Amino acid sequence: MNEAETLNPGALLEASGVKQLLAQLDAELIGLAPVKSRIRDIAALLLIDKLRAAQGLQSQPPTLHMCFTGNPGTGKTTVALRMAEVLRQLGYVRRGHLVAVTRDDLVGQFIGHTAPKTKEVIKKAMGGVLFIDEAYYLYRPENERDYGQEAIEILLQVMENQRDDLVVILAGYKDRMDTFFSSNPGMASRIAHHIDFPDYSESELMQIAGLMLEQLNYRFDADAATAFKRYIHLRRTQPNFANARSIRNALDRIRLRQAARLFERNEALSRDELLTLQAQDVLASRVFAQTGAQQPDVPK
Numbered sequence: 001m002n003e004a005e006t007l008n009p010g011a012l013l014e015a016s017g018v019k020q021l022l023a024q025l026d027a028e029l030i031g032l033a034p035v036k037s038r039i040r041d042i043a044a045l046l047l048i049d050k051l052r053a054a055q056g057l058q059s060q061p062p063t064l065h066m067c068f069t070g071n072p073g074t075g076k077t078t079v080a081l082r083m084a085e086v087l088r089q090l091g092y093v094r095r096g097h098l099v100a101v102t103r104d105d106l107v108g109q110f111i112g113h114t115a116p117k118t119k120e121v122i123k124k125a126m127g128g129v130l131f132i133d134e135a136y137y138l139y140r141p142e143n144e145r146d147y148g149q150e151a152i153e154i155l156l157q158v159m160e161n162q163r164d165d166l167v168v169i170l171a172g173y174k175d176r177m178d179t180f181f182s183s184n185p186g187m188a189s190r191i192a193h194h195i196d197f198p199d200y201s202e203s204e205l206m207q208i209a210g211l212m213l214e215q216l217n218y219r220f221d222a223d224a225a226t227a228f229k230r231y232i233h234l235r236r237t238q239p240n241f242a243n244a245r246s247i248r249n250a251l252d253r254i255r256l257r258q259a260a261r262l263f264e265r266n267e268a269l270s271r272d273e274l275l276t277l278q279a280q281d282v283l284a285s286r287v288f289a290q291t292g293a294q295q296p297d298v299p300k
Helices: 009-016 018-028 033-054 078-090 112-127 148-161 172-183 203-216 222-235 243-265 271-275 281-284 285-293
Strands: 065-068 097-100 129-133 165-172 194-199
Touching: 009 018, 018 033, 033 078, 065 078, 065 172, 078 097, 078 129, 078 165, 078 194, 097 271, 112 129, 112 148, 148 165, 165 172, 194 281, 203 222, 203 243, 203 281, 222 243, 222 281, 222 285, 243 281
Parallel strands: 065 165, 065 194, 097 129, 129 165
Antiparallel strands: none
C-alpha cells in the first residue's frame, strides 16, 4: 500500500479486513439498519483515529465500552461477536474473542466468593470483549446481603484501568438498563456507546425464517409459507415472544413434525420430500389453537 492509499480511509478499511466483516454482518442479520449504521460509525471512528496517529496528530484511543438494549432475539450477541472481530482487525484488542456471561458467572453466593469469580471471568475475556447479558441483575438494592455490588466495583476498576485491553458490553431491556445506570452512575460514565436493537417486523421475521431454513437445507412449499406468515402474526401477540429466537424454536418444532410425518409413511423418500416443509407441519402448532384464530385455508 503506497502513502496515498495509507491515508485513504476506504483503502485502510479494505486492507484491515473490516469491510468484509461489515458485509458479513449485513448478510447474517436481517434489518437492524440503525444498529448496523452505528457499528459502521464506530469502525470509522477507529480507522480515522489510526490515521491521525500515523500522522503524528493528537490521538487518544476512544472509550469503547457499550450498552446494547432491546428485546430478546434481536441479534445483540451476534453483533457483539462481530464487534469483537472488528476491534481485533483494527488492533484495538489482542485476541478478538467474545466471553458471554450473566450474573451467575460473576456473583458468588457467600462472602469471599464473588471477587475470584469475577476476576476469573475478566481474565478469560482480556484481549477481547466481555458481554454481560441482563446486566441489571448485578444490582439488587432490595437485598442488603447481595454481592453483586462487589462484582460491579471490580468491573468498574477494570473498565477504567484496562480499557486498552478489554471492551465490556452490557445488554438487556432498555427500561431496566436505564434504571441500572441511574443507580450506578460510575458504570453509566464508562459507557460511551448506547445502541438500541429494534424488534423485527413480520416481513423481516419471515426473511429470517427463510435464511435459517436455507442454512439447514429446508424450504417451505407455497402453502406452508402462507401458514407460517399467519403463525408469525399470531405469535408476535403472545407473551414471551423473542424475535429471531422464537422463529428458530418454531422452525425446530416444524422440522420435528415433518420428520414424524415422513417416518410414519415407511417408504422411500425423495430428496424433495426430505427438504420440503408442508402446511400441515406448520398448522399443528398450538399457537393457532391458543389464539382461537381461524387457520389459513390450506390443506393439512
